[in-house]
Amino acid sequence: xxxxxxxxDPESYSWADLIKDKKTTWDGVRNFQARNNLMxxxxxxxxxxxxxxSTKYVAGIASVSKSSFPDTTTEDNRWVAVELxxxxxxxxxxTLSVIKSTPELQNxxxxxxxxxxxxxxxHDEYNIICQLAG
DNA sequence: GCCAACGTTGGC
DNA sequence: GCCAACGTTGGC
Numbered sequence: 588x589x590x591x592x593x594x595x596d597p598e599s600y601s602w603a604d605l606i607k608d609k610k611t612t613w614d615g616v617r618n619f620q621a622r623n624n625l626m627x628x629x630x631x632x633x634x635x636x637x638x639x640x641s642t643k644y645v646a647g648i649a650s651v652s653k654s655s656f657p658d659t660t661t662e663d664n665r666w667v668a669v670e671l672x673x674x675x676x677x678x679x680x681x682t683l684s685v686i687k688s689t690p691e692l693q694n695x696x697x698x699x700x701x702x703x704x705x706x707x708x709x710h711d712e713y714n715i716i717c718q719l720a721g
Numbered sequence: 722g723c724c725a726a727c728g729t730t731g732g733c
Numbered sequence: 734g735c736c737a738a739c740g741t742t743g744g745c
Contacts, residue, residue: 596742617741619728619729639743640743643744700726701726701727702727702728702742702743
């Protein structure tokens with residue numbers, strides 16, 4: 588099983604929206620690196636959800652409920668989407684500043700490559716973020 | 722609201 | 734195939 592982190596601008600789709608919807612199609616990704624990661628997702632993989640822009644924290648956990656399929660929001664068949672399912676909300680949201688000040692998390696793309704919206708996490712990184720979440 | 726970083730596009 | 738120009742993202 589693999590671990591991932593996806594980013595969303597809450598103005599377009601927020602964590603609260605996912606809680607309300609229970610599951611959602613994660614589409615609209617228009618970056619090849621991010622797309623390649625989407626294509627590697629398998630049903631049951633764990634996905635941490637990060638909100639960018641106004642909030643800047645990891646809000647909780649989702650899981651992959653459908654692996655990649657063509658993104659129906661575009662005619663261009665190079666792009667794919669997955670379906671994510673709500674799993675759990677963190678007790679304490681893990682903010683970007685906390686992540687930045689955690690030595691074990693310096694290598695994740697959230698910090699190194701701030702514009703990448705879908706990135707892999709190691710099991711260790713996932714565990715550390717969960718610990719920070721209380 | 723600004724600006725830096727970076728990915729993508731298109732001309733050569 | 735390179736590189737300049739452009740557009741977008743996201744942190745501050």
